Amino acid sequence: MTGAQAAPPLTKTLKFIGAHGRALVIGVPMWWLIVFFLIPFAVVAKISFSEAVIARPPYTSLIEWTGEGAMLLKLNFSNYAYLIEDSLYILAYWSSIKVAFFSTVATLIVAYPMAYYIARAPERRRNVLLMLIILPFWTSFLLRVYAWIGILKGNGIVNNILLSLGITSEPIVMLQTNFAVYVGIVYTYLPFMILPLFTNLVKLDNDLLEASSDLGARPMATFFKITLPLSIPGMIAGSMLVFIPVIGEFVIPALLGGPDTLMIGKVLWSEFFSNRDWPVASAVAIVMLVLLVIPIMLLRNAQAASAEGSS
């Protein structure tokens, strides 16, 4: 009896999902992007055109109502002009891009052999190895960066080992340098490079490698002529996952870097917190986004064009 009663609502639900499935599938990510990307972006863009005042919130409203019911829209472009007037911002963007570039290259160099080894490993061991890559994510990111303070500091692990072995007589200053920032970034972002590389390398057709060696190519030649070119999409995907967040990175340079580590994240922080100038801070953020989006779009177009050309 109960089963017969329960059936109609269930089939109804299934029918509903069947009829609206498409909307569901497209709707969720679309609304996700609207709510968590487009709306915040619009809010930041709005603030970037206002003026800073001592009030709560600390910026002016763009829209004013006149007595006659007319609406006045005031856009203030001086915040953007300010970013060009003072060379600090351009220098900070440039040095962020530099740091992001070099740490992406370093991450790629470290990640490639690891991903290659995992992809070539027997399937059972592969899962264990992948697990080991993902495992550190179970600890808070902040804690993992803090751990590096203990490793790199003056009387930290590395220096104590070097001193006790007599390799150095004075502790080496590693913390609060750019070196520590690179170490922290490469360590933190390594999995983001390994995983896309792995998914690419694991799909590599063994027949191609066999054919290459049948035709007399040595393993090295096979690697550089077959494996490496075929893994370029994995390298691009991994590099994007590293490069883009590193540009705006704040926590790692703040904890491991020295005072002269100039990155746009820190500039944004001091505009927002020390100057209480939310409009200029927002303009810095918008410019950063534009700087990031343009090269990514160009890269995408290039990729799409090459895909079309080859097919």
Added chain:
Amino acid sequence: MKKLLSMTALLALAISPVLAAEKVLHVYNWSDYIAEDTIEKFTAETGIEVTYDVYDSNEVLEAKMLAGSSGYDVVTPSADFMNRQIAAGVYVKLDKSKLPNLKNMDAGLMKQAAVFDPDNAHAVVYMWGTTGIGYNTKAIAERLGDSAPTDSWDLVFDPAIAAKLADCGISFLDAPTELLAAAMNYVGLDPRSTKKADLEKGAELLTAVRPHIRYFHSSQYISDLANGDICVSVGWSGDIFQARDRAGEADKGVEVSYVIPKEGATQWFDMLAIPVDSKNKDAAHAYINFMMDAQITANNTNYVWYANANRASMPMVEEEIKEDPGIFPPLDVQAKLWSAQVYNKRTDRVMTRLWTKIQTGK
């Protein structure tokens, strides 16, 4: 599209959190700034549960206050920052009928704080202190001998001396207003000046010693000084006393001292205030009143080594603290202290820009 909207609305309804009415007091205070059992005692006495969060910079607190809806009921801004926040309409006027313990407060110190908040209408003094120099006595003696100018800003502002200490590490607070004021005072200018030219002269001095500074940070130096990872810090008095305490506990031969340099130092006040959007204003008043209790204040001072402005608590404050010239400075030293200046937006920008330039050279 319409279908899509209705679907989303359903989804949104399903995941919206249940908003429960809560009766918890949210306190936002500086890190390491209260005795360990104070909150426990407050809950035992009033039955009010407390969620206690900490910060280490006025700037972070201010950003939260200006954004609004921070969720905090009691916060502890420094008086100079609070002055601007009051202008922005961030704090409520205190209902003094709910604060009977106000009678315990030292009239002279409250009057000094009233420079930033006329009639003490919005806040009461929690603690006060100075921005001076903490140093590792042994490391300094090893490098500079007996002639070390440990009673003077020379220790960190004279490039020749700072150079000798660079290897064991010098740290500055990441607080531009306080460092620039001390630097201006050192080169013979008014530490409270807001003139661009004066600020630039202060920045020049800081730039000259910059190569010898390990880092700029406002809380990390406590443990670093205690562990011997750095040996000189420009820092807040009580923080350095805590470093001294921790060094004593660790017992690894590190000995930390604090000095108010003879040239003078910034004197600051940290205030208890209630944000306008607090949902528990009664409980917040109860908390502030509790913090002015003579015994509770004495416990806090005995624990954090910061001077309070509570006259009634003084008999219960430990002798060692009461007589320490770094905590309760004698009159001749007090005369050399200056209070923090409130800067307008223009000066703020000049200052932050100079600060970035000092740190990064750009």
